[in-house]
Amino acid sequence: MKTDIQRATELVASQLPAELYRHTVRTRDYALELAKAYGCEGRELERIELAALLHDNCKHWQAQRLMDEAKTLGYEPTELEMRVPALLHARVGAHRLQRDFGVTDGIVYSAVYCHTVGGRGMGREARIVFCADKLEPGRDYEGLEGLRARAADGLNELCLAVIASGLNYLTGKGAPIDTATLDFYNELILERSVG
Ligand SMILES: [Fe+2]
Numbered sequence: 001m002k003t004d005i006q007r008a009t010e011l012v013a014s015q016l017p018a019e020l021y022r023h024t025v026r027t028r029d030y031a032l033e034l035a036k037a038y039g040c041e042g043r044e045l046e047r048i049e050l051a052a053l054l055h056d057n058c059k060h061w062q063a064q065r066l067m068d069e070a071k072t073l074g075y076e077p078t079e080l081e082m083r084v085p086a087l088l089h090a091r092v093g094a095h096r097l098q099r100d101f102g103v104t105d106g107i108v109y110s111a112v113y114c115h116t117v118g119g120r121g122m123g124r125e126a127r128i129v130f131c132a133d134k135l136e137p138g139r140d141y142e143g144l145e146g147l148r149a150r151a152a153d154g155l156n157e158l159c160l161a162v163i164a165s166g167l168n169y170l171t172g173k174g175a176p177i178d179t180a181t182l183d184f185y186n187e188l189i190l191e192r193s194v195g
């Protein structure tokens with residue numbers, strides 16, 4: 001019998017457009033690299049691989065399809081998601097896991113659900129996928145090298161650096177900020193002060 005990872009690998013290879021597939025593979029490889037550096041093993045590593053493989057499973061869908069699918073899956077878009085439906089690919093992608101990919105694991109669900117904007121209560125797996133998505137070698141933006149180097153300061157510091165870079169980019173463009181990102185930021189800061 002095929003494992004979830006084998007099945008997911010075949011499904012994304014056959015379903016995703018070429019460039020998105022390449023981003024997916026790079027995100028998986030980078031996530032596994034980070035995970036190993038942070039000492040993840042066994043089931044934790046498998047969940048990270050599975051979530052990274054499936055994180056953008058509907059990123060290539062048009063806005064209307066994402067909105068329609070959110071409705072079908074019983075997900076109520078936020079005001080911001082109504083304005084920027086592309087954000088829905090994380091929520092819809094997570095909701096599709098069980099139905100379309102046979103993945104029922106709650107931690108994998110959370111990692112896919114939170115991969116774009118972050119959120120409250122993310123485990124190590126979700127945090128690693130969140131960072132890998134933004135730091136994989138195919139990305140190209142100012143400050144990226146410095147950001148990658150923050151991995152040496154630990155996963156929480158890496159997440160904070162990635163969030164700060166994202167906020168800087170969004171505020172620079174005058175784009176709205178998803179409150180889930182601020183929840184994530186606050187949680188990390190509070191964890192840091194508890195130490
Ligand atoms: Fe994404």
Ligand SMILES: [Fe+2]
Binds near residue numbers: 023027055056133
């Ligand atoms: Fe992605």
